[in-house]
Amino acid sequence: MNSLHGKVALVTGGSRGIGAATALRLARDGADVALSYQQDKGQAERVAGGIEELGRRAWTVRADMAEATDVTAMVDGAVAELGRLDILVNNAGLGVLGPVEELPLADVDRVFAVNVRGAYLAAQAAARHLADGGRLIHIGSCVTQRVPFPGASLYAASKSALTGLSKALARELAARGTTSNVVHPGPIDTDMNPADGPDAAAQRGFTALGRHGQPDEIAATVAHLAGDGGRYVTGASIAVDGGHAA
Template sequence: MNGKVVLVTGGSRGIGAATALRLAREGADVALTYVQGKEAAEEVVRGIEALGRRGLALRADSSDAAEAAESVGRVVEAFGRLDVLVNNVGVGVLGPLESLSLADVDRVLSVNVRGVFLASQAAAARLERGGRIVTIGTCMTQRVPGAGGTLYATSKSALVGLTKALARELGERGIAANIVHPGPVDTDMNPADGPGAAGQAAMTSVGRFGTAEEVASMVAYLAGAEASYVTGAEFSVDGGYAA
């Protein structure tokens, strides 16, 4: 990916940070967005720069329609182009159906669906032949093992339809769109030693949590030249969670 420019939304920690660093190791210049984790985002940028690549941290709230779209233009302004968009940003509100408020619904859908749509729309206007849109979904689009995931599963399932439609609409331009579904992954938001972690690990066929780097490796493949004939597809990196 030498000379390529990548934007990773929500790239200050977890899967986003691992993806930003992996793509920088592959030779890309990487911009990332954050909302609150400025110090963490700047630390990821330092890691990118230590690899000899250009890094950029942008504060952008994906729940804000203007900011979700404008982040793409800010990357092009800074780096001169955009080759890959990684839609990693997302929020999760879990709980019984009757406990979910309208504010919860609006927050989750604005970030997980509207923000991703608008960023993809803005990126599609900038990407050239060979461009990539890679979206991070969830294993809960394929298997919801218990109560409490209604809103989150709804929001992420919408991204499957978005990805397939993008693949159809952008294919003639040589732009690919795919979605990656992580299973239980050891991050700050869902640590492998946290409450309920043992139950999540038991739902996989390998009996453990995944790492952010394992998800990032799939994103790196889909972002690279070897995946030029791969589009409109779903990829599970879930340790057999949905098997």
């Protein structure tokens, strides 16, 4: 298991699902963890409590990733509260599905503001603080590599942008030993996409393994990239999708 003792991580959208599992896994590996949430303060505090039960420090902050001032304050606050920043996990995201000819401009702007601009601004703010050997890890989506159903144009476009951002950051920050990678989850069993939901059977059918993944399975890959074992991986797009792209 990777050792992250002495490291500080910030997980955006860390109050539930993949974000919560990632925050807890990084803490289990030894990191102190800051996590952002947008709506459910109670759930964020429960995750923070789990981090503290593991003997690590935790800090929660409300942040709307579409608001530039929130994003900057989130990163700066994490550094002020926990003393440094070594790992940023750009997990917060927004999914809006629908026919391309029908989606209103407000939805387009909001999805790109959260999924692309928010991730960019978080990475920009983090780059000012990251210690040498830092880690940027962005949570993409399996639909960037294969879109097996209609109505996902907006979401796929926004998540695909993370690949270009991550590759550019990998080049730009390499001299400092900082890595940047994208993890593309497949269908994951969360409250936003439950394994017993109305579209779950179809989603399972798109994967080679024929099942939903678990948030911990994404968190394990993030933890590997965040730790010493990930020091020579950068600019990569890693599918943890049960064979969705196979």
